[in-house]
Amino acid sequence: MATNKEELSLLGVIGSPFVCRVQIALKLKGIEYKFLQENMANKSELLLKYNPVHKKIPVFVHNEKPIAESLIIIEYIDETWNQNPILPSHPYQKALARFWSKFIDDKVVGAAWKAFMTVDEKEREKNTEEVLEALQFLENEIKDKFFGGEEIGLVDIAAVFIAFWVPIFQEIGGLRLFPSDKFPKLYEWSQELINHPVVKEVLPPRDPVFAFFKARYESLVASK
Amino acid sequence: MATNKEELSLLGVIGSPFVCRVQIALKLKGIEYKFLQENMANKSELLLKYNPVHKKIPVFVHNEKPIAESLIIIEYIDETWNQNPILPSHPYQKALARFWSKFIDDKVVGAAWKAFMTVDEKEREKNTEEVLEALQFLENEIKDKFFGGEEIGLVDIAAVFIAFWVPIFQEIGGLRLFPSDKFPKLYEWSQELINHPVVKEVLPPRDPVFAFFKARYESLVASK
Structure with missing residues (x-):
């Protein structure tokens, strides 16, 4: 087109x-x-x-x-653009891809951000629990190398937040948001994703992103 | 298929x-x-x-x-099922339909519900403001009889919440969520929608829905 x-x-x-x-x-x-x-x-x-x-x-x-x-x-x-399809062609598989992408936005993104961007212990715990519960669903959902099968698809792209950003929040905030021992399949998937040639080329360099969020977190702690 | x-x-x-x-x-x-x-x-x-x-x-x-x-x-x-398309066929028009449907879910549904399901005056006001702000965007967006043009489409279907449920919340809660003088185009659209033969046949009867939400609201007020 x-x-x-x-x-x-x-x-x-x-x-x-x-x-x-x-x-x-x-x-x-x-x-x-x-x-x-x-x-x-x-x-x-x-x-x-x-x-x-x-x-x-x-x-x-x-x-x-x-x-x-x-x-x-x-x-x-x-x-x-038709080349390298991101969504499956069958309506049912398409609906599932949309469902899980929306699930990541509704259940993971907000809770992970709230767990990270607070110094209130109860808020940290509550939101961490929500993230862990959501990730368990995703852990059970991975059947192949990627959510999209052998190639990355919509859910993998939506979940780049989990593969790259959540571990940064986890490390800076001293949180247990995405423990690799609890989610071995999701952890393996995350490594595949961030090392996928296309994703690797597009991901921002980790150090400055880490430094940016660390500065935000420290200013939050300081203003406590 | x-x-x-x-x-x-x-x-x-x-x-x-x-x-x-x-x-x-x-x-x-x-x-x-x-x-x-x-x-x-x-x-x-x-x-x-x-x-x-x-x-x-x-x-x-x-x-x-x-x-x-x-x-x-x-x-x-x-x-x-291909008959009577609900989404437009062109990707750009499709993206817009998805955008406005998501907008209704993100900006209208939650706020209208929160404005209705509280007795806290500040919460009522804050959420009413959010609804009014969102409806103003929709008021500006209506160009034809329906959001979908001459026929109802995805946005109209998503917005049935505004046409049928919001006026019920408004009446029971004594709120100003969807004032017809403020949103004349949206009000006219809402009347077209609830009187559309297909929608009319499918909408639940108003009286029991009204009674159901009135009972919920009264039990909320009573538990204050």
Whole structure:
């Protein structure tokens, strides 16, 4: 559907798991695009114009048509460029991929962030429990190398948050969010994912991301 | 894709907006199915088997394959039965439909419920404000008779919550959640929607739904 005369850009921030999801999808498809670095403390006119509802990144812009919400962007990319499918073709498998991606957003992302971004012991524990419960479902769900089978698919892309970001939160916060002994299959999957050639190329370098979240955490502790 | 030998069932509760969404989709497609009435105070083995993750309704079961989450079910139905399309065919229009449906779930459903299900004045106000802000975006978004154009589509189905349930909450709770003078286009749309022949046939009767929520609200006030 796409021609060579495409104007493609991605408004984002390096280090955001949601932006990284879209970058993985675009790299899997082999699509070139312009990365427009946003400053979330001083949002650009372009971001406010293209995502007036949420004013958040990522926003993918295809020939001046903007799309927000990482999972919606990925479905758009998959429907627009056919090579290296990200979603399965059968409606039932597709529904399952959507279900588990939504599950990660609803049950893992918020709880992991809340467990990390608090100094209240009860809040840490409650949210850690929620993450562990959610990860147990995912542990039981992995049947192959990836959630998508032999190749990475929508759920793997959504779950890059678990493979790359959650271990960073775990280490900085001294939390037990993603213990490898408790989730051996999920741990193995996470190593496969972050070492997948496409994902590896797109992931932000760990050290600066670690330093960024460590600084946020320390300022939280200091303000206690 | 579907043959005549289908086994179709919907696990649900009459009066649930999420179940109603799926019922509208099935009716639009002209699909016959078995409605399995659940008791949420005493969930059936079938529900626990078919939705072990969330243990919630609706669950749509197609030849013993279960799908949960109303919007995911609707996309599955639309992809499996081609007649009377619910989502647009173009990927960009499809992305927009998904965006606004998710917006309704993220920004309207929770806030409207919280505004209604509290006696704390500040919580009522805060959540009412959130609903009004979200509805303003939807007011600006209506261009035709329906969000889907001349026919109802995914966003209209998702928004049946606004057309039918929110006015009930508003009346019982004495709230200003969906004032028709503030949102004339959305109000007109809501009347078109609830009087659409398919929606009208599927909507639960208003009186018992009203009585059900009134009883819940009164027990909340009494327990204050």
